[in-house]
Amino acid sequence: MSTTESQPTEADRVPTAAAESPSTAPPPPTPSPPDAAGDQAVRETLEDYTLRFAPRSYRRWTPMVVATTALGGIAYMADFSIGAGIALAHGSGNALVAIAVAAVVIFVTGFPLAYYSARYNIDLDLITRGSGFGYYGSVLTSVIFASFTFIFFALEGSIMAQGLLIGFGLPLWLGYLVSTLMVIPLVIYGMKALSRLQVWTTPVWLLLMVGPLVYLVAADPGTVDAFLSYAGTDGEGAVDTASVLLGAGVCLSLIAQIGEQIDYLRFMPPKTAANRRSWWTAVVMAGPGWVLLGALKQAIGVFLAVHLLSQAGPVAATEPIRQFQAAFDAMMPSWLVIPLAVVLVVISQIKINVTNAYSGSLAWTNSFTRVTRRYPGRMVFVLVNLGFALILMEADMFSFLNTVLGFYANTAIAWVVTVATDIMVNKYLLGLSPKQPEFRRGMLYAVNPVGVVAFTASSGLSIALYFGLFGDTLQPYSPVAAVVLAFVLTPLTALATRGRYYLRRTGDGIAEPLLDAEGNPSGTVYDCHVCRRPYERPDVAACQTHGAVVCSLCLSTDAVGDHVLPAAFTKL
Structure with missing residues (x-):
């Protein structure tokens, strides 16, 4: 299956291509080994999708x-x-x-x-x-x-x-x-x-x-x-x-x-x-x-x-x-x-x-x-x-x-409560965190202080309480401290940073939306030009230098950043 060019929707987008719909696309095949740097990762994750989105073509269970x-x-x-x-x-x-x-x-x-x-x-x-x-x-x-x-x-x-x-x-x-x-x-x-x-x-x-x-x-x-x-x-x-x-x-x-x-x-x-x-x-x-x-x-x-x-x-x-x-x-x-x-x-x-x-x-x-x-x-x-x-x-x-x-x-409490709070409060109540999840390299900042600060502070203080550094009376309250601090610091840090560090880019260079009309991840299939295998829409992005599409796996194993899109302006 080959791809054809589509028009970019913002100035710094790279021309990419959409392929046939999921209704006619077969499950991902196992072709002859390509010359991609991430080929080993691709081959070994076709069964369990270790590093990436689980495609619709694989999800056949009720x-x-x-x-x-x-x-x-x-x-x-x-x-x-x-x-x-x-x-x-x-x-x-x-x-x-x-x-x-x-x-x-x-x-x-x-x-x-x-x-x-x-x-x-x-x-x-x-x-x-x-x-x-x-x-x-x-x-x-x-x-x-x-x-x-x-x-x-x-x-x-x-x-x-x-x-x-x-x-x-x-x-x-x-x-x-x-x-x-x-x-x-x-x-x-x-x-x-x-x-x-x-x-x-x-x-x-x-x-x-x-x-x-x-x-x-x-x-x-x-x-x-x-x-x-x-x-x-x-x-x-x-x-x-x-x-x-x-x-x-x-x-x-x-x-x-x-x-x-x-x-x-x-x-x-x-x-x-x-x-x-x-x-x-x-x-x-x-x-x-x-x-x-x-x-x-x-x-x-x-x-x-x-x-x-x-x-x-x-x-x-x-x-x-x-x-x-x-x-x-x-x-x-x-x-x-x-x-x-x-x-x-x-x-x-x-x-x-x-x-x-x-x-x-x-x-x-x-x-x-x-x-x-x-x-x-x-x-x-x-x-x-x-x-x-x-x-x-x-x-x-x-x-x-x-x-x-x-x-x-x-x-564990500090981590899970931080992520849950970001979803419930920062995404749905404050609107500071994008509701649509993002995981691809190049789309995210390397480090977002919202989660890292909330997690580090809440886990650090609760561990100190657990080991009695604030006295025996407060020692039993270490899990409470982890829950409360993570819940409070996550939205406070998002407000302080105005949500600036969630997305490095507002678009991935592909015109087609990530989600279909029912709000599910799109099943449209694209060919990664690096590993030459088909991937569904949420698992690909435009390639910086080749005017084509690259999968998230090849982005992860790109040692020189040749395929990673440049940073785009994000509204403060």
Whole structure:
């Protein structure tokens, strides 16, 4: 398919060309290798679109299949440990209130991010670039998100190793290695393989998780009273602000989970009048709605910990494998107890850790490629992420779980709240941030002070509070500080800079709009003159020197800036 010239719409536009409509365009082919500098990146991202917009030609799943796949990724067992740990320290009442507070914050901040991903088919890093951070400014948050994925991979790998120890007598160090290596074959193939895995394993996982709880409550209703009245190790149990905030801070470390949900939601089909209801249901359910299931698992963790505490002590009460071993033991023959508990743990670990490895590799790849303008391959970063996770497991990270999560929560909260505030307030209330997301190199400033200042200040102060630099009395308020400062500083910085640093250019040199008549990303296909492959409209821009079109991947790997459009005047 060739292109024909179209007229520029502003003085500094470069003539470019639109191609045939998406109704007649085939899915992206795999032609013979071109002589482009970014060819390796192009070849290796045709399956999962690592660095770019997910094209309409690839997004063939229904909204419910995408939602089921996304929700399959939250099958992690760490929720049970998190809930148990909070309850043992502060009592069931404080734990349940803390879980509820964190769930509300996560739902509210996750909604705009999920909507933007599903509507415009981009991941959280690409959203972050155009929502206050700039093209290079979001590298910092990509590293934070990558850290989230290997921290939680380590937690889930540790839980699986505990299951392998109980079920097969496998030493923990070997269990850590097995839980790390087994996900590599599954994560290589991207969304297609992951969607099949999550859809087929979710019903089994739900049955094994919910069944024991229902049985215990039905068989002995008194367990509910014991669960609700548990006072914690300090013996007080009364609901108080400090205990709730300390618990909520641990739960809020999961706020970055929205990034992994978005890695699936970006494959949502276009929103139309025909699928409007199912589209919105899928976005809410698999986007911010993940936290409802997460909060339920944390509450179940509290219940199972209290149930197990008198039998096995506080250490075992926080281990999911022992929690479910005790629950299964109450309802079925002894010979079946350990096998079922191990099956539940292994299924959960596989479901979440393929997502952790996948999402982490995307985050590392995005950061490395932008900074170095080189692409070593996504699988390199799968191995990097797994290496970090294995080190944490071997260092027995599970034994200081809540400390690690409490610290990490401060940076994760600052990042997500900053981006969510930019979308909700700066874009829709103040009109200072462009509503249409932008992620392409050359269209954005390198660094936007709106997001960078808000994130740096809110995370820095909340971390200082967390480590007690302002006294023990204020220490529990570190997550509150992260939320409030990010929410306040994001619009204040935008007002102070008058939105000057969002867009480096107001046009990309192509006359056709980025969105179609229904507000979905246009499916019109253009040929990139560098890598000679077809890309849809949102993924291309005019080339500075060749009077043609270049894709976002080739822009990312352009070492000399030969294809990057010059800065255009932006109205102050």
